[in-house]
Structures are given as structure tokens and as C-alpha cells.
Amino acid sequence: MEKGKHALSKREQIKQRAKKQIxxxxxxxxxxxxxxxxxxxxxxxxxxVSASQDKSVxxxxxxxxxxxxxxxxxxxxxxxxxxxxxxxxxxxxxxxxEDEEIKTLIAEIKTANNLTADNFAFFYYNxxxxxxxxxxxxxxxxxxxxxxxxxxMIYYDKIKNGELTEESTLQYTSDDYxxxxxxxxxxYKVGNYIxxxxxxxxxxxxxxxxxxxxxxxxxxxxxxxxxxxxxSDEEFIADFYTSNLTKASFGFDIINHIYQNQENYQExxxxxxxxxxxxxxxxxxxxxxxxxxxxxxxxxxxxxxxxFADSPYLIGVYTQNVPNADExxxxxxxxxxxxxxxxxx
Numbered sequence: 338m339e340k341g342k343h344a345l346s347k348r349e350q351i352k353q354r355a356k357k358q359i360x361x362x363x364x365x366x367x368x369x370x371x372x373x374x375x376x377x378x379x380x381x382x383x384x385x386v387s388a389s390q391d392k393s394v395x396x397x398x399x400x401x402x403x404x405x406x407x408x409x410x411x412x413x414x415x416x417x418x419x420x421x422x423x424x425x426x427x428x429x430x431x432x433x434x435e436d437e438e439i440k441t442l443i444a445e446i447k448t449a450n451n452l453t454a455d456n457f458a459f460f461y462y463n464x465x466x467x468x469x470x471x472x473x474x475x476x477x478x479x480x481x482x483x484x485x486x487x488x489x490m491i492y493y494d495k496i497k498n499g500e501l502t503e504e505s506t507l508q509y510t511s512d513d514y515x516x517x518x519x520x521x522x523x524x525y526k527v528g529n530y531i532x533x534x535x536x537x538x539x540x541x542x543x544x545x546x547x548x549x550x551x552x553x554x555x556x557x558x559x560x561x562x563x564x565x566x567x568x569s570d571e572e573f574i575a576d577f578y579t580s581n582l583t584k585a586s587f588g589f590d591i592i593n594h595i596y597q598n599q600e601n602y603q604e605x606x607x608x609x610x611x612x613x614x615x616x617x618x619x620x621x622x623x624x625x626x627x628x629x630x631x632x633x634x635x636x637x638x639x640x641x642x643x644x645f646a647d648s649p650y651l652i653g654v655y656t657q658n659v660p661n662a663d664e665x666x667x668x669x670x671x672x673x674x675x676x677x678x679x680x681x682x
Contacts, residue, residue: 432467433467433468433469434467434468434469435468435469435470436461436463436468436469436470438676438680439461439468439470439673439676440470442672442673442676443459443470443472443669446665446668446669446672447472450659450665452656452659454473454476455476455657456656456657456658456659457472457473457655457656457657457659458472458473458474458476458478458584458585458653458654458655459471459472459473459474459585459653459654459655459669460472460474460585460586460588460589460641460651460652460653461650461651461652461673462589462593462650462651463648463649463650463651463677464593464596464597464649464650464651465648465649466648471585471586471589472585473585474584474585474586474589475584475585475586476584476585476655477574477576477577477582477583477584478582478583478584478637478639478655478657479581479582479583479634479635479637479657480581480582480583480632480637480639481581481632481633481634481635481637481638481639482544482546482549482630482631482632482633482634483583483588483630483631483632483639483640483641484549484565484581484583484632485540485541485544485549485630486541486591486592486595486605486609486630487565487568487591488540488549488552488553488561488565489537489540489541489552489605489608490565490568490591490594490595490602490605491556491561491564491565492533492537492552493537493601493602493604493605494601496533497601501533502533503532503533503534503537504532504533504534505532505533506530506531506532506533507530507531507533507536507551507552507554507555508528508529508530508531508551509521509525509526509527509528509529509530509531509547509551510527510528510551510554511527512550512554513547513550513551513554514527514547514550515546515547515550516546517544517545517546517547518543518544518545518546519539519540519543519544519545519546519547519548520539520543520545521535521536521539521545521547521548521551522547531548531551533552533555535548536548536549536551536552537552537604537605537608538608540552541605541608541609541611541612541630542608542611542612543612544612544613544630544631558579559578559579562577562578562579563578565591566578568590568591568594569586569587569590569591570590571584571586571587571590573587583632583639583655584655585653585655588639588641588653588655589641589651589653591641592641592642592643592651592653593651595628595643596643596649596651606628606643607628609628609629609630609642609643610626610627610628612629612630612631613629613630613631613640616631616663616667617629617631617640617663617666617667617670618631618640618641618642618644618652618654618666618667618670619670620663620667620670620671621667621668621670621671622644622670622671622674625644625645625646625674626644626645627642627643627644627645627670628642628643628645629641629642629643630642631663631666633663636657636658637655637656637657638656638659638662638663638666639653639654639655639656639666640653640654640666640670641653641654641655644670644674646674646677646678647681648677650673650677652670652673654666654669654670
């Protein structure tokens with residue numbers, strides 16, 4: 338009996354020992370599983386941190402590159418702006434300056450041709466370079482046919498303002514007839530009404546005296562002279578308003594007004610390019626258009642206009658009782674152009 342109890346107790350001890358071993362193994366297994374889970378979680382966190390760091394580095398590099406490109410573009414824009422500003426400053430001076438070369442040229446021409454303050458005047462102006470030269474610009478001369486340009490300007494302004502149309506007509510009276518070029522007197526009879534468009538064309542291209550007289554009478558002589566004076570800032574003597582007088586400074590103002598407002602005078606400029614049959618200012622200039630109007634009366638021979646060179650300029654030559662004045666004007670015109678071409682102006 339005691340032996341059986343002892344055997345049973347032994348078995349119970351073995352069972353208990355086995356259970357205890359199983360429990361220990363289970364605990365070890367659980368601990369291993371927990372360690373594995375912790376290890377896996379740690380590795381995942383490390384990967385996320387590494388990926389985040391890599392992304393931050395890439396993002397920082399991208400931001401740095403973008404900032405460098407922005408700064409480079411700003412520098413390029415600044416350089417471009419400075420270059421444009423310098424170019425504009427070089428091309429368009431802000432202060433008009435006297436052209437020393439033209440001044441010297443005119444002085445030489447005056448000496449060689451016995452030209453004085455009594456018989457000669459001159460103007461030159463380049464609107465792009467703002468270089469100019471005026472000589473004896475306040476001396477009055479008989480205007481002759483140079484008056485036909487400001488008279489035409491008055492009518493083009495009236496047409497533009499709607500006061501008239503090119504097909505408006507003016508009556509031809511016996512007082513309007515004057516010998517000279519053009520076809521007004523041969524095409525129309527006294528008493529006829531003539532289109533303004535025809536009169537403007539004839540007075541500029543063919544220097545038709547009858548045509549310009551009709552245009553002047555259509556306004557009234559003194560009123561016409563007053564309207565002409567409005568194109569200039571000059572002060573005029575009383576005789577300017579009652580007779581056909583001009584001076585170089587007034588001629589400059591007329592031509593400069595046309596040049597600065599070319600959109601209003603395109604037809605007039607076209608007629609001026611056709612006038613004078615290749616004489617005077619345009620005689621020795623064949624490579625550029627010259628829009629001009631000459632005048633010749635009682636020893637007064639003048640011409641003024643625009644030379645449409647690569648850098649256009651305004652020019653006027655006025656003479657009184659100067660031998661071969663038309664040839665003098667042609668030579669001065671060519672020599673001025675040559676001076677400009679030598680300097681690429």
C-alpha cells in the first residue's frame with residue numbers, strides 16, 4: 338500500500354514537472370514572439386525614418402535648385418533690362434545738341450560761295466539723334482511756293498476734323514489765275530467748282546499757282562496766314578500776316594510738324610516726294626526718298642523737306658539773289674547726306 342502511494346506520487350511529480358516544462362516553453366515562445374514583433378516594428382520604423390530623410394534631402398535639393406534657377410533668371414532679366422535701357426539711352430538722347438560737323442560744313446560752304454546773313458539761311462535736324470544746326474534762322478525771305486505746304490496742311494487738318502471732305506469744292510474766280518505749272522487753269526474755267534483733292538495734288542506736285550490761290554481764297558488770306566502761324570511757336574512781324582514771307586525757323590516748324598504727325602499727312606508727304614521733278618534737294622540723292630517743296634520768286638530760291646535716310650532728317654536751304662541757287666541747294670543737300678553716311682547716322 339505504501340509502495341503504491343509512493344508510485345502515484347512519483348507519477349504526479351513527473352506530470353507536474355512536465356506541465357512546468359511546457360509552461361516554461363510556452364513562456365519562452367511568447368517571449369520570442371514578442372521579441373520578433375518588436376524587431377519587425379523597429380525595422381519598419383527605421384525604414385520610414387530613412388525614407389523620410391531621403392525624401393527631405395531630395396526635397397531640399399529640389400528647393401535649392403529652384404532657388405538657384407530663380408536667382409539666375411532674375412540676374413538675366415536685370416542684365417537684359419540694363420542692356421535695353423542702355424540701348425534706348427544711346428539711340429534717343431534726352432538733350433538736343435548742336436551738330437558740329439554740319440556746322441563746320443555750312444561754314445565752309447558759306448565761305449566758298451560768298452554766302453552771308455543777307456542772302457542765306459539754313460536748318461538741319463535729326464529727330465532720332467536730336468542733333469541740329471541753324472544758321473541765320475530769323476532772316477525773312479519771300480516765301481514763294483514754299484507757302485503751298487502749310488496751306489495744304491490746313492486743308493488736311495480740316496478734312497481730318499470733318500469740316501471738309503476731299504471732294505468738297507471751291508470756286509475758281511478770275512482773281513485766282515496765275516501763270517505757272519499745273520493744269521488747273523487749262524482743265525477748268527473761271528466760275529467752275531473744283532474738288533479740293535485736285536487742288537491739293539496740283540499745288541504740291543506741279544507747284545500750281547492757280548490751285549493754291551483758290552485754296553487760300555477758300556479760307557481768306559489773313560485767316561490763312563494766322564492758321565499757318567499756329568504750326569509754329571515763333572513770333573512774327575506784322576508783315577507776315579499780310580504778305581508771303583517766311584524764315585528758316587518757320588520752315589523748320591512746318592516740316593517738323595509734318596514729320597511728328599506723319600499719320601495725318603501721308604498723302605501730302607507722298608505728293609512732296611513727287612514734286613520738283615528731281616531737282617533742288619533731291620537732285621543728287623537717288624538712294625533715298627526726299628519729301629520737299631521748293632520755292633522760286635524774284636531772286637528768292639528755297640527748298641525744305643525730309644530726307645528719308647536710314648536715320649531721317651529735316652533740312653532747309655534759303656537764298657536771296659545767290660547765283661545758281663538751285664545747284665547750290667542740290668550740292669548742300671548731297672554733302673549733308675554724305676556727312677551723315679560717313680557717321681552711319
